[in-house]
Amino acid sequence: MPSAQPRVLYVTDLAYPARGRRYCDEDIFLSSRLREDFDVALCHPLDAAALMDAFDAVVVRNSGPVLHYQAAYDDFARRAAEGGVRVYNQLTGKADMAGKQYLLDLTAAGHPVIPTVDRPEDTGLLPAADEYVVKPKLGADSIGLRFVPREELADLSYEGVLVQPRIRFRYEVSFYFVDDAFQYALHAPDPDRRWELVPYEPTAEDLAFAQRFVEWNGIEHGIQRVDACRAPGGELLLVELEDLNPYLSLDLVAPQTRDAFVAAFKAALHRLLES
Secondary structure, three states: OOOOOOEEEEEOOOOOOOOOOOHHHHHHHHHHHHOOOOEEEEEOHHHHHHHHHHOOEEEEOOOOOHHHHHHHHHHHHHHHHHHOOOEEOOOOOOOHHHOOHHHHHHHHOOOOEOOOEOOHHHHHHOOOOOEEEEEEOOOOOOOOOEEEEHHHHHHOOOOOEEEEEOOOOOEEEEEEEEOOEEEEEEEEOOOOOOOOOEEOOOOHHHHHHHHHHHHHHOOOOOEEEEEEEEOOOOOEEEEEEEOOOOOOOHHHOOHHHHHHHHHHHHHHHHHHHHO
């Protein structure tokens, strides 16, 4: 007998080798809970374009850095847009979904972000630091990231890279949103152990900081993670706005927080299907 539930294609790479974490566990958990409201099938990102027409919506979760399969991802995004496929996250993100250009744009617009440049003539605009971070514009998961002393900036090749000061921040903190609604926050108290996260109770000022970037991005349907650092002066600075497939660290939050996130996620998918 045919099911009355909407059909969701859940895109994940269960074998992705994340450092020190098991992304697959998060997707096994989330997809199992989505089955309470939807008929769910899991597939590898390389198979998504060929399968998506048979489903009511496509959910992109822990699918790994798209630079490992850029041509296939571009084909998926093009075909989804042309076919009017409902994709969660929707494919209009201006942040990591489109590369690191947004860090330059936000810097130029005066937002509270780690200062970022991509031209040698602009390095004088960066605050003085012992070291600078050089990262690919199309990087992910710290792939290609390196540190250089200031005296090497003049000889650096700026083709396809960004440069930022290496800030000796107090700690990192991440804010997690479903659509435009805040869900929870986690932080790494020790800057040298950035993946050892614990729950964080944000202030109203912290939430206003994170919300401004979610609003700037303009995604109506999607999960976003706002990564920030607490600078030596006490202010928060944006490190990254992950709007494609942010890892959620759901295993580190309290059961009631996890259940609330699942409920928000399911409600968001229902809204997408009704749009």
